[in-house]
Amino acid sequence: MSAPVDTPLVEEPAVPGGRGAPAEGGRISRPDSQPRVTGSRDVSPLPDAAPRPAVWRQRLSGIRPDLVLAWAVIVLAIAWAVVPWLFTGADPLAGVPAEKLQAPSAAHPFGTDAIGRDLYARVVYGAVHSLSGAFVAVTVGLVGGTLLGVLAGSLGGAVDAVIGRVVDVLLAIPALLLSLSIIILLGFGTVNAAIAVGIGSIAAFARLSRSEVVRVRQADFVEAAFGSGARLPAVLFRHVLPNSLTAVIALAALQFGTAILAISTLGFLGYGAPPPTPEWGLLIAEGRNYVATSWWLTVLPGLVVVVVVLAANRISHALGRNR
């Protein structure tokens, strides 16, 4: 009882976090975020350890090579979309009939197609169609789904029930079938295909964001915000949304990969961009007739799609882990 409060805080030890609060009876309140490793709480940084270099070393050694590779793939794909002419001198649309169906070589890394167009150039120039399509699709799903989910989660009651059933219906229809029906309503084209894929992913976003909002709404700090006089919109924007978005962002990265795949699927089926647009799905579809003789026409663009999708998934996984 002796120390004046003005000479404070040196005495407060590091976080008593891992310890189950000696709270009421058998009910133990423990913050969820605290790892349940007994003894780990005893690992306080040593007072004599210099903090700054340690932090840097920790950051450097925290870098995972597979994640760096994933980001490199995505950055390369975006660069293809933005400045394709830096990556290839060939024209993606004009072909040289004399050089048709050539196997991959130094001159044509991915080979050439049936009318002598450089396949590598077509893949590079096609990135903008596939990526912007995926971007539009994810944006549609993210905005639409999160809006529905946040409304359902924060208002509850009848709104929640109605939105919940709509989402159920969306989930009940196979994604590809749903996209095809929407394209038939909207008409063919890259953008419409992207919107169709996006609408197909609204349900997943709505489900996830609703459950996150419901979880965060029960947190003490949300009640504390109401307790300090905040109104519902302020609480939603200031506390609930920022704390529930991490998982949604991770899903967005995952959906980005899925959307590239879905848009390519639609392109392959002929519901996306019309020829001669070098869209990735369309490239694979065009190579279909030559599978027996010219494997590179399907395999190489296919590999590009697979690698980009895997990279997006890897990044999504890392985002999800860092919550």
Place this chain on the structure above:
Amino acid sequence: MTALLELEHLDVAYRTSAGPSRVVHDVSFDVARGEVVALVGESGSGKTTTASAVLGLLPAGGAVEGGGIRLSGTDISGWSDRRLQAVRGVRIGYIPQDPVSSLNPVRPIGVQLGEAFRIHRRGDRRDVRRRVLELLDRVGIDDPALRARQYPHELSGGMRQRVLIASAVALEPELVIADEPTSALDVTVQRRILDLIDELRREHGTAVLLVTHDLGVAAERAERVVVMQHGRIVEQGAIGALLDDPREAYTRRLLADAPGLEEPEFRRPRPPVYLRDASVAAAENPFVLEASGLVKAYATKRGAEPFRAVDDVSFNVVRGTTHAIVGESGSGKTTTARIVTRFVSPDAGTVRLGDTDVTALTGAARREFRRRVQLVYQNPFASLDPRHTVADLVAEPLRNFGIGDRRSRAETARRLIDRVALPSHLAGHRPRELSGGQRQRVAIARALALEPELVVLDEAVSALDVTVQARILELLEQLQGELGLSYLFISHDLAVVARISHSVSVMRRGRVVESGPTEQVFRSPQHEYTRELLDAVPRRKVTA
């Protein structure tokens, strides 16, 4: 005769990405047969790590770097997991801290208890079953045959801790390591559990290494105490000598901070100096809060009687004083706090704040009411938004009510941060970079931002270590003196209540069983339950 357990210059380190970080330095002590030794320290002092090292159960990345652990003269520090299996459970029993997460939720407790016998191949099936029932009976669980078939969630916290004790002593080990065995329990349950450990020790001559942050528990139960800080032993010795004549400043501080070790000075309300005129003083409403006849019932199963969490509760808070509500879990004290702060509506009864009835407020009026009453939560880890900075958190109430502009709010936040004695450079930090005590200071600063008349503190210091707890209580007292605040202090800890409150209501099963000035209730308790609660507070053993 050699000691049962000897630790010699033990060093433990964790591998981190920034190189090994040593958390236990040169720790030496021993435990004789049948002796109770307490390992005392605040969180981060290395006491749990030391205990885990003895069991060979350090978390991944932890390793004994030097020194030795000798059990009856044999060094076991370098032993493999396989060799240690012959020691764990058989020669050293372990009682974990957390009875909720330490039992497997999907298996009946009888099966879990029987595991110890099966792993070490003691007896056949029928034999194991008989011994499990004996054990359950031994640790004071009634109707063992029924309980053995039940799952952990069907038992109370105290009963689960008994099951864990049963499994620790199943094979009659020579040493039991109890890691904060009662930190998560109510005082009366804590007392019964500690009694049980004592009793088992007397009967079987088992030695106990009691790891605790509460010097009160150590003083009551242990024969010798080892005080740790920053991974080093500060002081060790017989309990009596240590309490009477602590040599180190840190031990003295722990002693001063431990609630309940000595009778506190009871607080009496100071006469308000500014009211000199007796008639004016008499006309003034002395109460900041009057709660009368509060009832809150929750529907249980259909057809069953609704459960009355709060049943006809009345109390008053005199302006400028602290009123405490004490009770165990399930006594309805938190529900009462939530009714007063208007997060829950009562089924009957009224709450008057000053001269206004606030019971039925909704919408805008209730929001306006929030300016006058603020709540501080038990868990500072959950009550602060992890994404906001300290300055933002403290200024948020002002922003909500549109008080001042951005700059004046920042100025007010700075003043409040200073007021709760937080270093000003923390203003830009986020809660996760702060310690538990610092977070609770932030929560208090936020509660003060609107200059409320009443601050409701719901177990606000229960999750903190004794030393941090003592600092926060000092802060609360100081703020009350300077700002004329009134507190409604909800707690299960009588020792803390005795230190902070002017008046007290004791609650049990939704009812107030006794109330009055703190000194009177503590000195001459009228109700049997109050006496039981008071007896359960860990105190120094009276040496005969």
